[in-house]
Amino acid sequence: KKSRWRKKNMPLFSKSHKNPAEIVKILKENMAILEKQEKKTDKASEEVSKSLQAMKEILCGTTDKEPPTEVVAQLAQELYNSGLLVTLIANLQLIDFEGKKDVSQIFNNILRRQIGTRSPTVEYISAHPHILFMLLKGYESPNIALRCGIMLRECIRHEPLARIILFSEQFRDFFKYVEMSTFDIASDAFATFKDLLTRHKLLVADFMEQNYDTIFEDYEKLLHSENYVTKRQSLKLLGELILDRHNFAIMTKYISKPENLKLMMNLLRDKSPNIQFEAFHVFKVFVASPNKTQPIVEILLKNQPKLIEFLSNFQKERTDDEQFTDEKNYLIKQIRDLKKPTA
Secondary structure, eight states: OHHHHHHHHHHHHHHHHTOHHHHHHHHHHHHHHHHHOOSOOHHHHHHHHHHHHHHHHHHHOBTTBOOOHHHHHHHHHHHHHHTHHHHHHHTGGGSOHHHHHHHHHHHHHHHHOOBTTBOHHHHHHHHOTHHHHHHHHGGGSTTTHHHHHHHHHHHHTSHHHHHHHHTSGGGGGHHHHTTOSSHHHHHHHHHHHHHHHHSSHHHHHHHHHHTHHHHHHHHHHHHTOSOHHHHHHHHHHHHHHHHSGGGHHHHHHHTTOHHHHHHHHHHTTOSOHHHHHHHHHHHHHHHHOSSOOHHHHHHHHHTHHHHHHHHHTTTTTOTTOHHHHHHHHHHHHHHHTOOOOOO
């Protein structure tokens, strides 16, 4: 009798467990137990994992069926109203390894959700921007850093969220995170940083024009970094930024400053050929510009013979790179043709 009773009632139980309101309630209760960290948390931890899986199934469907739209909508609403989305991010380090993975999948999935032209989760996070800053601060905790990076990059795809991060005080924390001693975390932070500065062209141009001095002051430290990878990536990104037509005003400002030219000339002689090569791509913008400022012309003239000789022998082994050879010859010609301004 007992076993027949269980069989009859099993489907009912699993059905109720799939109900979004129920899942969110169970998850919230068990997260509260984990947060207190007082009594035995094994059971709570298990319940959290189970609920996250159930939630993931609602959002992503199973292999044989698509998730029903109305259930997804109900789950999203429950996540916003209960504040659970915030709780999961705030306490990500209390969740087990698989659970952390589930949280980032749930978060990214719900973030992509659209109703017509609206993105409800983007609107929700815009109204609760501390979610973004919790994710950013995740770079300071090794066991959640990479998961937070995945979610942060998904946020940056949406211009309103990228704008909040760019124009925040916390944006400058990136300069600290990309220099972190753990290679994986520093690389991940750099990937996010690069995304933020290259994805939304007009937004970024506007941001950099408004904050030129502080950004480039911080950026210069990266170009002096002791960390080879950071230095190389930063140089490469700088080249990409100043060669982007949307950033014309930034480029003009950058190449008018003699100290920037001096830095590039030093980096052309770096011990790493890769760093020399990236520096070359920034250096060429100074030389090729038809509107050089007086101080720039003076530096180039002062070093004219040295620069011609240096560039003639610069990275000769790159024989198969025609574009590089052409650019080098063009720069040599430009430097050779420089005339002292007639008084």
